Amino acid sequence: MYSRWMLRSLIASLLATSAHAAVLPEIQKSSAWYSNAEQVINTKLQQNTKDKAKNVILFVGDGMGISTLTAARILQGQMAGQSGEEGYLSFETFPYSAQVKTYNVDAQTPDSAGTMTAMISGVKTDVGVIGVDEDIERGNCATVKGNELVSAVELAEIRGLSTGVISTARITHATPAATYAKSADRNWEDVSDMPEAAAAGGCEDIASQLVNFEKNLEMRFPGIDVDGIEVAMGGGRRHFLPKDAAFNSADARSEVEGDRTDSRDLTAEWQATYEHGAYVMDKAGFDAIDPATATKVLGLFNESHMQYEADRANDIAGEPSLSEMTSKAIDILDNNDKGYLLVVESGRIDHGHHAGNAYNALNDTVEFAKAVQAAADATNPEDTLILVTADHSHVFTIAGYPKRGNPILGKVVAVGSDEPSLASDGMPYTTLGYTNGRGFADLGSETNADAIYGIDPNAGRKDITAVDTTTPGFHQETTIPLSSETHAGEDISLHAKGPGAHLAQGVVEQNVVFHLINQALGLLND
Amino acid sequence: MNIKKTVTLCLLVASTQLAAFAHQQSISNASPKRCQAEQLIAHYEQTFGEHHEHANIATHNPNHNHNQAQQQKSTVQQLTLLRKGNRVAHYNPEQKVANIWYLNRHKQQQLTRVFERYQQGIEYQADELKAQQQWHYVRTLVDHALLASMSHQKASGAGCQRLEHYTLATATHEFQLQWLPALALPQSLVVTDKQTHQTSRLQLVDIEYGDKVVEQFTVWDALPTTDYADVGDNENNPFLAKMINQGFSGSPNAHAHHHH
Numbered sequence A: 001m002y003s004r005w006m007l008r009s010l011i012a013s014l015l016a017t018s019a020h021a022a023v024l025p026e027i028q029k030s031s032a033w034y035s036n037a038e039q040v041i042n043t044k045l046q047q048n049t050k051d052k053a054k055n056v057i058l059f060v061g062d063g064m065g066i067s068t069l070t071a072a073r074i075l076q077g078q079m080a081g082q083s084g085e086e087g088y089l090s091f092e093t094f095p096y097s098a099q100v101k102t103y104n105v106d107a108q109t110p111d112s113a114g115t116m117t118a119m120i121s122g123v124k125t126d127v128g129v130i131g132v133d134e135d136i137e138r139g140n141c142a143t144v145k146g147n148e149l150v151s152a153v154e155l156a157e158i159r160g161l162s163t164g165v166i167s168t169a170r171i172t173h174a175t176p177a178a179t180y181a182k183s184a185d186r187n188w189e190d191v192s193d194m195p196e197a198a199a200a201g202g203c204e205d206i207a208s209q210l211v212n213f214e215k216n217l218e219m220r221f222p223g224i225d226v227d228g229i230e231v232a233m234g235g236g237r238r239h240f241l242p243k244d245a246a247f248n249s250a251d252a253r254s255e256v257e258g259d260r261t262d263s264r265d266l267t268a269e270w271q272a273t274y275e276h277g278a279y280v281m282d283k284a285g286f287d288a289i290d291p292a293t294a295t296k297v298l299g300l301f302n303e304s305h306m307q308y309e310a311d312r313a314n315d316i317a318g319e320p321s322l323s324e325m326t327s328k329a330i331d332i333l334d335n336n337d338k339g340y341l342l343v344v345e346s347g348r349i350d351h352g353h354h355a356g357n358a359y360n361a362l363n364d365t366v367e368f369a370k371a372v373q374a375a376a377d378a379t380n381p382e383d384t385l386i387l388v389t390a391d392h393s394h395v396f397t398i399a400g401y402p403k404r405g406n407p408i409l410g411k412v413v414a415v416g417s418d419e420p421s422l423a424s425d426g427m428p429y430t431t432l433g434y435t436n437g438r439g440f441a442d443l444g445s446e447t448n449a450d451a452i453y454g455i456d457p458n459a460g461r462k463d464i465t466a467v468d469t470t471t472p473g474f475h476q477e478t479t480i481p482l483s484s485e486t487h488a489g490e491d492i493s494l495h496a497k498g499p500g501a502h503l504a505q506g507v508v509e510q511n512v513v514f515h516l517i518n519q520a521l522g523l524l525n526d
Numbered sequence B: 001m002n003i004k005k006t007v008t009l010c011l012l013v014a015s016t017q018l019a020a021f022a023h024q025q026s027i028s029n030a031s032p033k034r035c036q037a038e039q040l041i042a043h044y045e046q047t048f049g050e051h052h053e054h055a056n057i058a059t060h061n062p063n064h065n066h067n068q069a070q071q072q073k074s075t076v077q078q079l080t081l082l083r084k085g086n087r088v089a090h091y092n093p094e095q096k097v098a099n100i101w102y103l104n105r106h107k108q109q110q111l112t113r114v115f116e117r118y119q120q121g122i123e124y125q126a127d128e129l130k131a132q133q134q135w136h137y138v139r140t141l142v143d144h145a146l147l148a149s150m151s152h153q154k155a156s157g158a159g160c161q162r163l164e165h166y167t168l169a170t171a172t173h174e175f176q177l178q179w180l181p182a183l184a185l186p187q188s189l190v191v192t193d194k195q196t197h198q199t200s201r202l203q204l205v206d207i208e209y210g211d212k213v214v215e216q217f218t219v220w221d222a223l224p225t226t227d228y229a230d231v232g233d234n235e236n237n238p239f240l241a242k243m244i245n246q247g248f249s250g251s252p253n254a255h256a257h258h259h260h
């Protein structure tokens, strides 16, 4: 079927070429635009993608909507001295893509908890809940039982594949948590975040579920024997340590780093369970891991979220980048001949946007694209399916009529002009903006987007004539004042390459992502 | 260069004559046997927009509408400073909001803002860039650059009671500081705008020492906190939703911010 269709297309294109080629003027035929685009179709005609993969890597850019991709792609090109518009982020060159509907069962505009649960378990659910279906009542521990979903990571473990979960957010944050935990509330990251009734009712906090993953899975499915998540790396040390300064690590920035009120040191528990495992908390520890021999890694590189990529050098003890974590994880996971499932989240694109700071959102997106490239470089396209998607969008826009090559973080300068265009209020305006949020701030060289939270919201038009809007510390203007910029409800994209990638097509519900993984790995086959 | 910034700072922290009277009693009553500068609770009154008596000399200024200016009501606010080693809190008893700073061993300043009415707090990112200069203000309520630029006039008392008088006149403002060097705290700071003749005052009213400091920090430490970066993802939390919908009121460290 497939090849017959291919043949017909080929014949059709040959006919078209011979019959009508003369119609095209030379300037059209010899245009690079024309020939490059023609080449794209020719390449697609030769695609023959297999269905089954040995390995799957799912990349999730948290809050990475379409406008974020476009702007990041331009920024990436401009940082390399080009115009920017003509380039691609690494995964944008993947052969297949789909448009993804992100809403949660009870919410038009979704959050990461509901969306990641859909992607990793195949079932859409409510906003704010992790690994449970829509029959849950958010925050009510008693409603968890019987509503737990099984994630692709759990299925992969059961089939003997190696598994990994990486995030630049806290490893207990919504997106990574949905791969391994079941929780009536995304915020139950450690026991101190839970209402007393929840803890008393037998609900386990998310950090504890990560450490007890193997034990819990074996208990839920008697008779199975799994060996636990091989690689878990991210931030969020506070949820693993007791609320006691004696447990502070060298990297602590708070007086008491840990938040746990049950006196448990989960890093010690993890090390006791996996005595050959490596628990690391800084760049030096990360670098010391030998991927050829490592069997289990728990990396907790920050008390809370890891740094923005632009701010990474400022971390006290040093942190690996997302691409470094991705490469190392693949190096470890591919030691398993049965294959692996790796989930990689760039968690802070979302935070840059929430802070109304395009610089950090885009810079982290560029690093995310590097991580995808590192994965593509380190794997065999014949046996590894790479999926790249987002969980939801943000109210982030690319607007006005800037000329080609205009700095994407700059003010709008029109075609044929060298001066910023002026709005009807007589003031210049930036190409990038937010519909809502905290609004304008000029923090200059500040690389931490979250410095904005120390300053009052400042919505509305400001005179930015004398402001350099391309600095890391510039926060774009907004219309609707909110304490934090919000998610947006439009569709996001899914990019795919490798075996099974051709099934990523059309407009799909987000929970189709699970079925792409499942189809490729045959997780539920007998 | 920081002077201009400091003026705004001082306008935020200032007091009344009533308070000036009150402090004379309480300071002497509560004097510790030795200077316990590292563990104390200092109660201040701040007065903004007070019209100074000496302002009458300005009637020849044609741009200055004196009657109108006199009708302006001054506003009085309470400010409590709590200090325990490398932790300092600024507490506003009317709003029941505490800004709690911690200077860690890496010289980063971590800010937690506690909302007592909601029994919750927001944790801000440690600030590694401007910590040293900020910390002086956080710990003493007087900007380091301001103190460094003032002239020492006279001193009285000794030991913990030693009081130093400093003044500074810029093109636009006059500063009068009564400084308690042993405690590293102002007894009073008065800033007068030369044009409007309005003054802002910061006046020490009372000082307490002892376990109360520790107890207060313990109470605050027990409250649950949310990371600043997570506010945007927590629309369902009523406390955070209120902030999301209405914005934070006031800025936790605006007057401690030194950019450029």
Ligand SMILES: [Zn+2]
Residues within 6 Å of the ligand: A063, A350, A351, A354, A487, B232, B233
């Ligand atoms: Zn978000």
